[in-house]
Amino acid sequence: MEQALTDFFTTRRDPVAELGPVFAESVEALESFTLRGGKRTRPGFAWMGWLGAGGDPASTGAAAVLRACAALELVQACALIHDDIIDCSRTRRRFPTVHVDFEQRHHRAAWSGDSAHYGESVAILLGDLALAWADDMVHDAGLDPAALARFAPVWARMRTEVLGGQLLDVHGEASGDESVAAALRINRYKTAAYTVERPLHLGGALADADPGLIAAYRTYGTDIGIAFQLRDDLLGVFGDPAVTGKPSGDDLREGKRTVLVAEALQRATETDPAAARKLRGEIGTDLSEEQVGELRALLTELGAVDAVEARIAALTDQGLTAIDASSATPEARARLREMALAATRRAA
Amino acid sequence: MEQALTDFFTTRRDPVAELGPVFAESVEALESFTLRGGKRTRPGFAWMGWLGAGGDPASTGAAAVLRACAALELVQACALIHDDIIDCSRTRRRFPTVHVDFEQRHHRAAWSGDSAHYGESVAILLGDLALAWADDMVHDAGLDPAALARFAPVWARMRTEVLGGQLLDVHGEASGDESVAAALRINRYKTAAYTVERPLHLGGALADADPGLIAAYRTYGTDIGIAFQLRDDLLGVFGDPAVTGKPSGDDLREGKRTVLVAEALQRATETDPAAARKLRGEIGTDLSEEQVGELRALLTELGAVDAVEARIAALTDQGLTAIDASSATPEARARLREMALAATRRAA
Structure with a gap:
């Protein structure tokens, strides 16, 4: 699952790099957040559902199935990033939440405007990106x-x-x-x-x-x-x-x-x-x-x-x-x- | 375009109704926002791109193309709803923006918690829904x-x-x-x-x-x-x-x-x-x-x-x-x- 996610993020490098280093840095934060996380519960159940219905992990189509299942983690990245804004949560898995991370970057750089609003704005957009990419990952899975x-x-x-x-x-x-x-x-x-x-x-x-x-x-x-x-x-x-x-x-x-x-x-x-x-x-x-x-x-x-x-x-x-x-x-x-x-x- | 969007929202009625009237009411706000809006610039250019490359509006596949083009308006609904939060915009097209609309509903009902935060939370989720539905509309278009x-x-x-x-x-x-x-x-x-x-x-x-x-x-x-x-x-x-x-x-x-x-x-x-x-x-x-x-x-x-x-x-x-x-x-x-x-x- 980790490998499928890492590979997917690698496929996004070029289109992201075209927009320049600022976007690339923000996407790195999304990638770390997604890869760092959790128990992979949802992809795990999806994979089990496939195995239980006779899916053969040694078959040629298995890699595509694994990638489609792993895409659930990108929906989950969006859900968590946006939920943390909604719940005003400051930490998750012992790291600052995404909106707090960017709030802190804004504060450290002493930029203009409200740090908290900046953090939320970036986190809204990175959550959107994760949701859009979840679909891209499904459609690029090779099913x-x-x-x-x-x-x-x-x-x-x-x-x-x-x-x-x-x-x-x-x-x-x-x-x-x-x-x-x-x-x-x-x-x-x-x-x-x-x-x-x-x-x-x-x-x-x-x-x-x-x-x-x-x-x-x-x-x-x-x-x-x-x-x-x-x-x-x-x-x-x-x-x-x-x-x-x-x-x-x-x-x-x-x-x-x-x-x-x-x-x-x-x-x-x-x-x-x-x-x-x-x-x-x-x-x-x-x-x-x-x-x-x-x-x-x-x-x-x-x-x-x-x-x-x-x-x-x-x-x-x-x-x-x-x-x-x-x-x-x-x-x-x-x-x-x-x-x-x-x-x-x-x-x- | 309007018809394609209206028809799409109609296909979502049953799955939405299953979650109950609160969700259905919020989705109505998203539907009004999407249908009320704009000049349909993006679907217009997409349709023109298809016509200009020899697409035939009298062909059997034309309706599917129209639906896929109209899905751009759902991406746009997400972009506007989330942008209005980011820009702190209070009105759009002479109506309250989505986050302000729900802020006002919260305030009128004298619910607990911060009205502005409630409005933003609902608007984040409705923007996400529009983005997810944009993909669904493409994949249901019949291409x-x-x-x-x-x-x-x-x-x-x-x-x-x-x-x-x-x-x-x-x-x-x-x-x-x-x-x-x-x-x-x-x-x-x-x-x-x-x-x-x-x-x-x-x-x-x-x-x-x-x-x-x-x-x-x-x-x-x-x-x-x-x-x-x-x-x-x-x-x-x-x-x-x-x-x-x-x-x-x-x-x-x-x-x-x-x-x-x-x-x-x-x-x-x-x-x-x-x-x-x-x-x-x-x-x-x-x-x-x-x-x-x-x-x-x-x-x-x-x-x-x-x-x-x-x-x-x-x-x-x-x-x-x-x-x-x-x-x-x-x-x-x-x-x-x-x-x-x-x-x-x-x-x-």
């Missing part, structure tokens, strides 16, 4: 026209869904939508469809998988993707900082609108108005360790933790049942089972 | 695979060039690059390549034009595109507000970094240090009508206006010579001549 024709509509749906999911998230936070349904819908589109369901679907489409297998991939992807996010929500409040690497309770301080909090608010509103007031008044504020502890206890007492754990268990069962009954290869079924359990039972 | 394969690399270059050009613009403004070369480079990539050269090239590629015609299109597009921008720069300072619809001298108040100003600064630096100080000290400030008048006189006295007029004349000649000597159809040659003169001799 045969029939495979590309199967890939394209799923790719289109995925991009619309993740942008829609981010938009719902931004809207939900501003409008104060507290419902469990709204939180689940954001998980569905912003996380599950984009991270698991559509990547598997893309891989299946490349291998020309039968409709039954595609349906199984999509059920598994939606269910495990949402369960993954629910586990993340629990860890954001109850996780051990020594294991997660994040200060415990940070999600409560940031006021992240999760299914966990929505469940708690719904229960409190029905049964315990004082608890509801406490939750609404404290979440999203600069909480002390003691307050975090109290809120944790409250989430547990209200039954929200059990409810989320029950959802995770049901979704995981449902997703695994779908994949077990599918025509995926035995190796893929075993691997997807492992991946599901790793994603939903992890401690970090 | 035959050979035509799509000729189209795709030019489309890729164009998107990289316009984003690179915008980035150079943002960088040049912050770093205070005053050189004529830098201003011309921004014109080349942000305006000429994106508005004339690559659209004509795309149309030619769709018609499988011979390399000589493609080269003529590109020369014409680069030269006329830059000349168009230079005319725009002159009108931004010397245009009649009754004709341009913009307060006269606004480009000087905004401190827009144009070839005109770069020429003046270069000349003043060499021959008249007091004039150079005046230009550097006043441009980009809240100028009175009197000051605008003085700066106009200075730009003229320094010879910058004549120099820009000479450049426009030379570029127009060069572009027209290339197209006249080309194998473009006589109708296209005549029409491109008219378009060139309209773009470079206009008063508004």
